[in-house]
Amino acid sequence: MKLSGNQKSLIKTAIGAVVYVVAIITRVEGSLVSLGLFLAAYFIIGGNVVWRAVRNILHGKVFDENFLMSIATIGAFIVGDFAEAVAVMLFYQVGELFQDYAVDQSRKSIAALMNIRPDYANVQRGDALEKVDPDEVQVGETIVVKPGERVPLDAVVLSGSSSVDTSALTGESLPRDVDDGDALLSGCINISGLVTAKVTKEFGESTVSKILDLVENAGNKKSKSENFITKFAGYYTPIVVIIAVLLAVIPPLVVPGELFREWIYRGLIFLVISCPCALVISIPLSFFGGIGGASRRGILVKGGNYLEALSESEIVVFDKTGTLTKGSFRVQQVEPQGISADQLLEIAAHAESFSNHPISLSLQKAYGKPIDAARIREVEETSGHGVSATVDGAKIAAGNAKLMRKLGIAFAEPDVAGTVVHVAQDGVYRGYILIADEVKDDAARAICELKEAGIRRTVMLTGDSKRIGEQVAKQLGIDEVYAELLPADKVDKVEELFAGKSVRGKLAFVGDGINDAPVLARADIGIAMGGLGSDAAIEAADIVIMTDEPSKIATAIRVSKKTLRIVKQNITFALAVKGAVLLLGAVGIASMWAAIFADVGVAILAILNAIRMLNVKSIK
Numbered sequence: 001m002k003l004s005g006n007q008k009s010l011i012k013t014a015i016g017a018v019v020y021v022v023a024i025i026t027r028v029e030g031s032l033v034s035l036g037l038f039l040a041a042y043f044i045i046g047g048n049v050v051w052r053a054v055r056n057i058l059h060g061k062v063f064d065e066n067f068l069m070s071i072a073t074i075g076a077f078i079v080g081d082f083a084e085a086v087a088v089m090l091f092y093q094v095g096e097l098f099q100d101y102a103v104d105q106s107r108k109s110i111a112a113l114m115n116i117r118p119d120y121a122n123v124q125r126g127d128a129l130e131k132v133d134p135d136e137v138q139v140g141e142t143i144v145v146k147p148g149e150r151v152p153l154d155a156v157v158l159s160g161s162s163s164v165d166t167s168a169l170t171g172e173s174l175p176r177d178v179d180d181g182d183a184l185l186s187g188c189i190n191i192s193g194l195v196t197a198k199v200t201k202e203f204g205e206s207t208v209s210k211i212l213d214l215v216e217n218a219g220n221k222k223s224k225s226e227n228f229i230t231k232f233a234g235y236y237t238p239i240v241v242i243i244a245v246l247l248a249v250i251p252p253l254v255v256p257g258e259l260f261r262e263w264i265y266r267g268l269i270f271l272v273i274s275c276p277c278a279l280v281i282s283i284p285l286s287f288f289g290g291i292g293g294a295s296r297r298g299i300l301v302k303g304g305n306y307l308e309a310l311s312e313s314e315i316v317v318f319d320k321t322g323t324l325t326k327g328s329f330r331v332q333q334v335e336p337q338g339i340s341a342d343q344l345l346e347i348a349a350h351a352e353s354f355s356n357h358p359i360s361l362s363l364q365k366a367y368g369k370p371i372d373a374a375r376i377r378e379v380e381e382t383s384g385h386g387v388s389a390t391v392d393g394a395k396i397a398a399g400n401a402k403l404m405r406k407l408g409i410a411f412a413e414p415d416v417a418g419t420v421v422h423v424a425q426d427g428v429y430r431g432y433i434l435i436a437d438e439v440k441d442d443a444a445r446a447i448c449e450l451k452e453a454g455i456r457r458t459v460m461l462t463g464d465s466k467r468i469g470e471q472v473a474k475q476l477g478i479d480e481v482y483a484e485l486l487p488a489d490k491v492d493k494v495e496e497l498f499a500g501k502s503v504r505g506k507l508a509f510v511g512d513g514i515n516d517a518p519v520l521a522r523a524d525i526g527i528a529m530g531g532l533g534s535d536a537a538i539e540a541a542d543i544v545i546m547t548d549e550p551s552k553i554a555t556a557i558r559v560s561k562k563t564l565r566i567v568k569q570n571i572t573f574a575l576a577v578k579g580a581v582l583l584l585g586a587v588g589i590a591s592m593w594a595a596i597f598a599d600v601g602v603a604i605l606a607i608l609n610a611i612r613m614l615n616v617k618s619i620k
Contacts, residue, residue, distance in 0.1 A: 009093070009096070009097060010097060012044060012045070013045055013090070013093045013094070013097065015044055016041050016042075016044035016045030016046075016090065016093075017041075017045070017090060019037060019040050019041040019044060020038070020041035020045070020086050020087075020090060022037060023037035023038045023040075023041055023082075023083075023086075024083060027083075034082070035082065038077075038082040038083070038085070038086055039077075041086050041090075042073070042077075042085060042086045042089060045086065045089050045090050045093055046069070046070075046073065046089035046090075046092070046093065049066050049069050049070060049089065049092070049093075050066075050070045050074075052066040053066035053067045053069070053070040053071075054070075067237075067241075068237070068241070068271050068272070068274065069088065069089065069092050069272075071241075071271060072088060072268045072269075072271040072272045073085040073086075073088050073089050075264065075267075075268040075271075076088065076265075076268055078264075079261055079264055079265055079268070081265070084593070087593070087596060088272055088595070088596055088600075091596050091600035091601075092600050094600065094604070118134050118150040118151070118152035118153075118186065118187070119150075120132065120133065120134070120152065121133070121134045121136075121137050121143050121152035121153060122143055122144040122145070122146070122149075123137055123141055123142070123143055123144075124141070124142040124143070124144060124196070125141075129144060134152040134153055134186075134203040134206075135203045135204070137152070137153055137199055137202075137203065138199070138202070139199055139200065139201060139202055140198065140199060141198075141199050142158065142196060142197070142198055142199075143155060143196075143197055143198075143199055144194065144195070144196050144197075145162075145184070145190045145194075145195045145196075145197065146190065146194055147162070147190055147191065147192055147193065147194065148189070148190065148191075149189070149190050150186075150187065150188070150189050150190075151164065151184050151185065151186050151187065151188045151189070151190060151197075152186060152203070153186045153199050153200075153201060153202075153203055153206050154183070154184065154185060154186050154199070154200050154201040154205075154206045155183075155184045155186075155197035155198055155199045155200055156181065156182070156183055156184065156197060156198050156200055157178055157179060157180055157181060157182050157183075157184060157195055157196070157197050158180065158196045158197055158198050159180060159195075159196045160180075160193050160194050160195040160196055161177070161178065161179045161180070161193050161195070162177075162178055162190050162191060162192045162193035162194070162195050163175040163176065163177050163178075163191040163192050163193075164176050164177075164178055164184070164188040164189065164190055164191060165188060165189040165191055166185065166188045175191055178195065183200075184197050186203075186206040186209070236274075237274075240270065240271070240274035241271065241274075243270065244267040244268075244270040244271045244274070245267065247263060247266055247267045247270055247586060248260075248263050248264045248266065248267030248268075249263070251263045262588070266585060266586065266588055269585040269590060269591070269594075269595040270582060270585050270586060270595075272595035272596065272598075273578055273581050273582050273585055273590070273594075273595045273598040274578065274582065283567050283570060283571070283610075284304075285607065285610040285611075286563055286566045286567045286570065286610040286613055287304035287307060287308075287563060287567070288304075289563070289610055289611065289612075289613030290304075290307050290559055290560065290562070290563035290613045291303075291304065291307060292613075293559060293613050294307075294555075294556060294559045297552065297555055297559075298545065298546040298547050298552060299543065299544075299545055299546070299552055299555065299556045299559070300543065300544040300546060301542075301543050301556070302541075302542050302543065302544075303542075306525055306542040306543055307559070307560045307563055308560065308563075308564060309506050309524055309525050309542075310506070310508065310525050310543065310556060310557055310560040311557070311560035311561045311563070311564040312504055312505060312506045313455060313505070313506045313507070313508045313524075313525065313557060314454075314455065314456045314457070314501045314502060314505035314506065314507070315455070315456065315457045315458075315459065315497055315500060315501055315505070315506075315507045315508070316450055316455050316457075316458050316459070316507075316508045316509075316510065316553065317458075317459045317460075317461060317494060317497060317507065317508070317509045317510070317519075317523070318458070318459070318460045318461070318478070318509075318510045318511075318550075319460075319461060319462065319490075319509075319510065319511035319512065319516050319519075320437075320460055320461070320462035320464060320469065320472060321437060321462065321463075321464065322511075322512040322529065323510055323511055323512050323529050323550065324439060324440060324443045324446075324460065324472065324476060324550060325437040325438060325439050325440060325443070325472065326437065326438045326439075326440055326548075327437065327512075328358075328362075328437065328438065329358045329359060329361075329362040329419070329435050329436070329437060330362055330365075330366070330435065330436070330437075330438055331345070331362055331363065331365075331366035331433055331434070331435055332418060332434045332435065332436045333416070333433070333434035334431070334433050334434075335414070335431045335432050335433075335434070336430060336431040337429060337430055337431040338428070338430060338431075339425075339430055339431070344423055344430055344431050344433065345363070345366060345367050345433065346367060346369075347391050347394075347396050347398075347423065347425060347430070348363050348367075348396070348398045348421060348423045348433055349363045349364050349366070349367035349371065350371060350372070350375060350376055350389070350391045350396070351376070351379075351387050351388070351389040351391055351396040351397075351398045351423075352364070352387050352398055352421075353371040353373070353376065354376070354379050354381075354387075354389075355381060355387060359419060359421065359435055360387075362435050363421070363433065363435070366433075375391055375392050376389055376390070376391055377389070377390040378390045382399070382403065382406075385399045385400060385402050385403040385406060386398050386399010386400055386402075386403040386421070386422075387399060388403075394425050394426050395425070395426050395427070396423065396424070396425055397409070397422075397423070397424040398421055398422070398423050398424075399421065399422065400419075400420065400421070400422065401413055401420070401422065403422065404422045404424065404429070407424065407427070409422075409424045409427060409428075409429050410429060411424075411429045411432075414432060414434075416434050417436065417465075417467045417468045417470075417471035417472075418434045418435060418436030418437075418468060419434070419435045419436065420432050420433075420434055420435075421433045421434075421435060436468070437468075439472060439475060439476065440548065440549070440550060442549050442550060442551040443476050443550050444475065444476045444477060445551050446549075446550035446551040446553060446554060447476050447477045447478055447550075448477065449551060449554035450553065450554050450557070452554075453554050453557045453558055453561070454557075454561075455557070457479050457480065457497075457500065458477075458478045458479050458480075459478065459479065459480045459481070459482070459497060460472065460473050460476075460478045460480070460481045460482070461481075461482050461485055461490045461493055461494075461519075462481070462482075462483050462484075462485065463483075463484065463485050464483060464484070465483060465484060466483040466484060468483070469481045469482075469483035469484075470483070488518075490516070490518075490519045491518050491519055491522055494507065494509060494519055494522055494523060495522075506524040506525055507523050507524045507525075508523060508524065508525040508526075508527055508553075509522075509523035509525075509526055509527065510527045510528075510529065510550070510553060511526075511527075511528065511529070512528060512529040516528075516540075517539070517540040518540075520540040520541045521540045525542050525543060526540055526541040526542050526543070527541055527542070527543045527544075527545060527553060527556070528540070528541035528543070528544045528545065529545050529548055529550075543556060559613075562612075562613065563613055566609055566610055566612060566613060569609060570606040570609055570610065573602065573605070573606065573609075574602050574603075574606055577598055577602050578598050578602065581594055581595065581597075581598035582598075
């Protein structure tokens with residue numbers, strides 16, 4: 001069985017620890033055998049650290065944790081503290097093992113997402129079914145997805161029906177049913193039926209490819225905290241090395257009676273304490289864990305910098321259609337006059353049946369019965385007004401208020417928000433049908449949770465009418481609404497909203513459509529609703545919500561805030577403990593064992609604290 005790198009390190013450290021214990025038990029002062037055992041334990045445990053320090057020095061990279069550990073432990077051997085020297089290296093390696101374990105756990109949370117890449121596609125070519133690499137499939141080709149297989153490319157179902165598991169993409173466990181004409185997203189797993197589908201995107205442009213690219217590159221964009229620690233370590237390490245040298249040399253030279261051995265020992269303690277491992281390891285690990293934990297909830301964050309910025313959000317601005325609403329029209333209300341509601345819906349659906357307009361389609365869907373084309377004659381559509389047709393010998397007019405006025409039909413304009421279809425039969429007004437976009441099930445909860453998460457202002461921007469915009473905003477509890485906006489107007493409005501945030505505060509914009517891409521790019525944090533969102537919105541966004549649930553935005557903010565809390569805890573704890581022990585070490589109170597705790601102990605505690613980011617179940 002082939003061992004992993006971590007397993008090899010664990011075995012080597014364990015062997016070195018056994019030799020170290022034997023050396024302590026059999027220790028005889030001045031014995032070369034004892035020295036040999038301690039040296040053997042030292043090089044078994046820390047030989048790789050010394051080698052990395054030498055290699056880095058040869059490459060011009062002197063001041064790092066490998067150099068600090070090597071110089072401190074070799075110095076301890078020189079002054080005769082063999083046991084302490086090996087102990088420092090042993091505990092340092094234990095800390096490294098903890099770090100490796102933490103990184104592995106975090107990588108596994110992302111690796112589960114990376115497994116969504118399909119291995120092959122079944123392509124129908126002629127009379128044969130060929131198994132090929134997804135990269136080789138062209139747009140327009142027909143693929144067959146068998147039960148249990150992963151959908152290889154974005155496609156539209158031609159025939160067959162099934163349930164698909166989208167949990168790898170969205171984090172949701174509930175399967176989705178697909179039928180003829182429904183979209184299939186690459187990366188999903190076909191659960192039950194055999195499905196034949198037409199490919200709509202090349203693999204490089206498919207959903208699964210974009211997600212993999214987002215996750216693979218997320219670690220390349222460092223947060224301000226990570227950049228600060230990198231710069232801090234670059235200045236901090238050479239400074240403490242210089243202070244340690246001065247501490248070891250100056251007191252014995254200027255203070256009568258002071259021994260070089262004592263002050264060199266203090267200098268070595270100072271070096272061990274000063275190693276910035278806890279900060280250098282735990283802070284990137286916290287962000288890595290935050291990104292991995294978010295991905296398991298169906299939230300893709302493109303980098304630690306965006307996760308940090310999200311934690312400072314004060315204003316969240318929403319697009320309406322497709323973001324807070326489902327983006328699909330549905331009959332909400334039928335108000336007949338002189339006939340039944342069913343009859344009003346029937347004549348309106350037949351009159352509108354030759355149109356592919358979303359309003360016409362929603363009328364036909366609400367009617368729910370087959371349209372009998374033989375009953376319809378003399379269809380005439382007037383752009384911007386509506387439709388006139390003869391249904392069962394009666395002249396039907398279905399359209400907006402302009403059509404009713406044009407035909408001279410008396411009617412009352414209802415005070416409702418939505419699209420109103422007025423219907424007349426042989427010149428007599430028969431009532432109206434209200435059609436409106438549906439608000440998403442969790443939209444109101446999303447706004448409530450955002451306010452609980454500390455968001456000061458929620459704003460909605462929409463191109464829809466003022467009446468509809470205000471009704472949706474009131475229904476959801478949104479603070480402000482700006483309606484009848486063009487895409488360029490949305491950018492201008494966001495520019496105005498920037499003035500309402502504090503110096504450190506951030507503005508996040510949430511959208512899904514191609515017309516939202518400019519605003520997503522302009523906002524401090526752009527959040528795309530990726531489940532049904534456009535490619536342009538996903539490309540322009542910094543964070544992608546893989547489901548169509550606005551409530552995931554509040555989850556993302558809670559993940560970001562928890563990540564930053566852990567980062568700040570680790571920075572405060574590490575600097576406080578190291579500062580205290582550095583002072584104690586400089587005045588000779590702290591021993592090498594206290595130095596070991598200040599270095600390795602603090603690093604281990606900081607790493608264990610950072611690992612908490614992987615527990616996404618605790619982030620509701």
